[in-house]
Amino acid sequence: MLRRSPLKDWRGRISQPKYGVKTEKDVYVQARDGTRLVVNIHRPDAPGKFAALLALSPYGKELLLPPQTLGRSALWDGNIEAGDSPYIVSRGYAHVIGDLRGTGDSEGECVGLHPKSEGENGYDLVE
Numbered sequence: 415m416l417r418r419s420p421l422k423d424w425r426g427r428i429s430q431p432k433y434g435v436k437t438e439k440d441v442y443v444q445a446r447d448g449t450r451l452v453v454n455i456h457r458p459d460a461p462g463k464f465a466a467l468l469a470l471s472p473y474g475k476e477l478l479l480p481p482q483t484l485g486r487s488a489l490w491d492g493n494i495e496a497g498d499s500p501y502i503v504s505r506g507y508a509h510v511i512g513d514l515r516g517t518g519d520s521e522g523e524c525v526g527l528h529p530k531s532e533g534e535n536g537y538d539l540v541e
Contacts, residue, residue: 431504433458440519443512445531445538452519453512453539456499466508469496470536474518475511512539 436459442450454475458464475496496511503509515535516524525531 429505431501433460433504433506435459435500435503443539445515445522445535449515449522449535450520451512451515451522451535451539453510455508455510456503457508458503458506464506464508466510467497467502468510468512468536468539470512470514470532470539471496472514472517472524475513476518510539 436457438455438457441453441455443453444450452475457466497509499509499511513520514524515522515531522531
């Protein structure tokens with residue numbers, strides 16, 4: 415007897431899209447030292463509170479790749495670094511994508527790979 419793979423129809427078993435997407439671009443958020451960091455906020459177009467996913471990247475909050483077909487691409491099935499905002503938001507999450515300090519539209523100086531300020535800036539953005 416052949417058994418059907420339990421993962422074959424996994425997309426039908428996860429949350430389905432039910433919200434439209436509302437986007438605010440270039441929102442400035444002040445870090446603890448006064449430096450302004452810039453984020454795009456994608457959220458469900460509905461009243462209420464939603465859990466948020468935060469993504470920070472040195473590659474720019476506007477640099478997105480089109481979604482790739484799962485299993486047919488080495489690039490995953492989302493966008494570079496942040497993930498696929500329309501997919502995430504339509505399922506009831508806010509998606510905040512920011513430029514790291516000194517990159518993209520954020521103020522300040524980028525001082526290398528994973529400085530202490532990067533963690534602090536992530537904390538400040540959440541708060």
